[in-house]
Amino acid sequence: MEEHKHTDKEKAKAKLTMMKSKVICCKLYISESQNAKVVDAISRVGQKDPEVVLLSKFEDDHYNRVRYTLASYIINDSATGKEAFSPMRRVLLEMIEVAFSSINLELHTGTHPRIGVIDDMSFHPLNQATMEEAAQLAKMVASDIGNCLQVPVFLYGVAHPTSKPVTAVRRELGYYRPNDMGIQWTGQVLPDMLPMKPDEGPDHVSGERGAIMIGAGPLPLSYNVPVLSKDIPTVRRITRRVTGRGGGFPTVQALALSHGDDCTEIACFIDPDHVSTDQVQRLVEQIAAEQGLEVDKGYYTDFTKDMMLDKYFNTMLAVD
8 A cells, every 4th residue: 555655746747847847749741641551650760669649540551641740848058058858859860760761742642732742740849848959950850851851841930040931932943833733742742952941951952852941939739620622612611711911810810722522621730829720620611501502511631739648648658
């Protein structure tokens, strides 16, 4: 009985210590979901370090895309002048190396835009960590990829010297323009010589690997709303009216993407401090009804911040 009490006290003390730790999450987007062996191989690398937690994985076969969300601590003692440390840095690099060795962008097709095998990586402070620390880790990973793997990297958000928005980077790279049937992205979409200078890595792009965008910022909610129509131009107009660019919610980013035989999804990034998913759902339904279109209930594609922290702490406490 005494031993049980002692164990409970130790666990409580360990949890209290962890609650004070600086935690950062990374969302890693990879252009593959139809090859289960590759997706699983990358997952295994993301799970092999006990100090890094693979919080979630979201696959979509229409988009041919998978998102891994990982979390770990960061140690940053600015007084010593030492470089910040996070075990997630090494794990991410290993996951990326597996992806590059297994996926050829020139053979890839999907209905979600992308500029590379590793399309995007976003870093977000979760617990005690600052936005500057998330940006610092983002820039270290960008340097690793650009210098060690020789892949062009474009920074955005807080990781960029002028806080350039990801949407601005994407527009300059032609990210939103499908190159296959008006709804798909097939093979390499960037020219061999890039239209703008990358922040890290070479100025030329490999057809097999492509380029990468890496940024840091507040954690958004990921929420997709299915519109039961293949009329993509109409759904794109609905999507624009949902975002600030079309008079809708200023803190919502959204894309209209083909999703199967009878559906076009509005894929949203939502700032939960300023707008709710219910508000977005209602506005989509209202605008779609004006066009005579039906809308299904939307769905989350990742955890909320609180859910991420709960899973991270519980997983770390369960480690022997």
